[in-house]
Amino acid sequence: MHLRNKAVAGAAALTLGTVLALIPATAADAHGSMSNPPSRVYLCKNEGPETPKSEACKAAVAAGGTQAMYDWNEVSLLEAGGNHRALIPDGKLCSAGREKYRGLDLPRADWPATQVSPGPLEITYHATAPHGGSNFEFYITKQSWDPTKPLKWSDLEPLKTFNNQNPVTFTKWTLNLPQRTGRQLIYSIWQRVLYSNEAFYTCSDVDFGGGTNPSPTPTVTPTVTPTVTPTVTPTVTPTVTPTVTPTVTPTVTPTVTPTKQEGAWTAGTSYTAGATVTYNGSTYRCLQSHTALPGWEPPNVPSLWQRV
Structure with a gap:
C-alpha cells in the first residue's frame, strides 16, 4: 500500500510539472513595438516574415532570418535599467545591439516610410503585455542624418518623454514634430520601472517630403x-x-535674454526656457523647458541648449 501511494504521488507530480511546462515563461513580461508610424520590425512582420514585399524587409530577413520578425515585440534588453547608451553601441540602435535583430540596423534609404509633416502627430504603441509604471522616450533624427549611414546616438535629438505611464494594448500619444525635410527616423525607448529593468526599442521611418532647408544661415x-x-x-x-x-x-x-542662472547642469533638474547653466567650463542657455535626463548633456541636445 505504501509503494502504491508513492506511485500515485509521483504521477501527480509529473502531471503538474507537465502542466507548468506548458505555461509560457514570459507571460508576465511586457512586450511591444510602435505600430503607427510602424517600426521596422512591425512593418516586416505585417508584410509576412516568409514572403516580405519591400526590398528593405527582404534584406532584413536575409540578414537575420524570419524568427526575428515573428518575435517583433521582443526587441529588448532585460537588464537595461536606463543605461541605453552604455549597453547599445552606435550602429545597432534599431536592434538594441542584439544579433538576432541585426537586419533592422541595415542602413538603407528604401525602408518603407510613413508620410508626415511638421507639427502634431498622433502615434500608437502596440503592447502585447502592457505594464504600469513605465517611461516612454521619443527621439527624432537631426536634419543632417544620412539614412544610408549607420544610426548613431549623436544622430538623435529628444522629442518628448512620458513618465509614469500605464499603457494599454494600443496606447496613443501626440508628438510635436520639428521642421524637417526628406527621410527621418523616430526612435523610441520603453523603459519599465516597476518590478523590472527591461526596456524595448523601436525605429520608425518617416518621410517629410522634399523641399529646401528651412533654417539657412546668414552666410x-x-x-x-x-x-x-x-x-x-x-x-x-x-x-x-x-x-x-x-x-x-x-x-x-527667443534665445536672447536668459531668465535666471541655474549653476552647473545636473541630471534630474527641471529647467525653464531662458535659464543658463555651466557644463565643462562653458555656459549654455535653455531653449525649451524640460527635465534633464542622463545623456541629455547640453552639448548633446542642441534642440534644448544653446552655447552662449
Whole structure:
C-alpha cells in the first residue's frame, strides 16, 4: 500500500510539472513595438516574415532570418535599467545591439516610410503585455542624418518623454514634430520601472517630403546669389530671398535674454526656457523647458541648449 501511494504521488507530480511546462515563461513580461508610424520590425512582420514585399524587409530577413520578425515585440534588453547608451553601441540602435535583430540596423534609404509633416502627430504603441509604471522616450533624427549611414546616438535629438505611464494594448500619444525635410527616423525607448529593468526599442521611418532647408544661415545669401545668377534666369533671385530672410529672425529672437542662472547642469533638474547653466567650463542657455535626463548633456541636445 505504501509503494502504491508513492506511485500515485509521483504521477501527480509529473502531471503538474507537465502542466507548468506548458505555461509560457514570459507571460508576465511586457512586450511591444510602435505600430503607427510602424517600426521596422512591425512593418516586416505585417508584410509576412516568409514572403516580405519591400526590398528593405527582404534584406532584413536575409540578414537575420524570419524568427526575428515573428518575435517583433521582443526587441529588448532585460537588464537595461536606463543605461541605453552604455549597453547599445552606435550602429545597432534599431536592434538594441542584439544579433538576432541585426537586419533592422541595415542602413538603407528604401525602408518603407510613413508620410508626415511638421507639427502634431498622433502615434500608437502596440503592447502585447502592457505594464504600469513605465517611461516612454521619443527621439527624432537631426536634419543632417544620412539614412544610408549607420544610426548613431549623436544622430538623435529628444522629442518628448512620458513618465509614469500605464499603457494599454494600443496606447496613443501626440508628438510635436520639428521642421524637417526628406527621410527621418523616430526612435523610441520603453523603459519599465516597476518590478523590472527591461526596456524595448523601436525605429520608425518617416518621410517629410522634399523641399529646401528651412533654417539657412546668414552666410547663404552671398554664396548663393553669384553662383545662381550666371547660370539661371533672373527669376531665381526673388525666389531665394524670401526663403532665407523670414527663417533667420524667429530662430534667433527667443534665445536672447536668459531668465535666471541655474549653476552647473545636473541630471534630474527641471529647467525653464531662458535659464543658463555651466557644463565643462562653458555656459549654455535653455531653449525649451524640460527635465534633464542622463545623456541629455547640453552639448548633446542642441534642440534644448544653446552655447552662449
